[in-house]
Amino acid sequence: MNSIMSTPLRIVNFSIIHKDGWSSETDKYGIVAEPLNKTYNRGAFSFYLLLWGSDTKRFIEDIKIKDQILNMEVLGVTKKFGILRLEHKNSNTITNLVKRYKGVILSEIISNGIEKWTIAINTKSLKKFKEKLSQYGEILNYTEKSPNEVIPPPVLTERQVEALKIALNKGYFDYPKRIRGEDISKLLGMKTPTLIYHLRNAERSILEFYLDNFIND
Incomplete structure (x- = not known):
């Protein structure tokens, strides 16, 4: 070999x-x-x-x-x-x-x-x-x-990207919210705790990378 x-x-x-x-x-x-x-x-x-x-x-x-x-x-x-x-x-x-x-x-x-x-x-x-x-x-x-x-960039899963897309489009991140997490979870065919899990992991990955590589420069 x-x-x-x-x-x-x-x-x-x-x-x-x-x-x-x-x-x-x-x-x-x-x-x-x-x-x-x-x-x-x-x-x-x-x-x-x-x-x-x-x-x-x-x-x-x-x-x-x-x-x-x-x-x-x-x-x-x-x-x-x-x-x-x-x-x-x-x-x-x-x-x-x-x-x-x-x-x-x-x-x-x-x-x-x-x-x-x-x-x-x-x-x-x-x-x-x-x-x-x-x-x-x-x-x-x-x-x-x-x-x-090196600090590697985040790699989002397909489920995380899908959850973020719908949450953004439907106004989940707006104030006040235009849609509830329960309603998004129904659109995605998943339980609400699972939706929150995907959204929080995606947000955490993006924010940690942003803070480590941009804010702390």
Whole structure:
């Protein structure tokens, strides 16, 4: 049996003001955006986009007409929170740059017009990656660290995403609530304690990751 060769790996954290794209709109509307669960197709990639901020609805209206956005599905939205499903062009994106150098995106948070990334990448690719990255905008911060220090992004289950979508769409997070937990549980065909379990786990995963990677920067 062939042994597995050791491959040097580094965790890279960087903040960048992207010259192109929609990330600058987060500053305009006071939005924090977190892309999750990216999947790649030929010439494009799809992902969920979680939004927090002062005016998510106007932010969504602005970015949906951007050239880079091929398709947008609004899964749920209130004035201060939203979940989108986006299909995005590959060209001139940092996502595509990371993929080209066989890196892995561990987290990405966008706020105040600044993109904050954490990626894992082979040590041999670091020099070329950083050279190319500088062509995408102004790099504000760039550090490398051991893989043991990374905090992974949350991975929501299908049931958690489904519960969040309906809760948002039906006004469960509004004040006052426009729907009761009991009514949502009936729509999903589950018991109310099970619904609360899924919602709280999803909220906890998102908030813990947000607080650890954004507030404590």
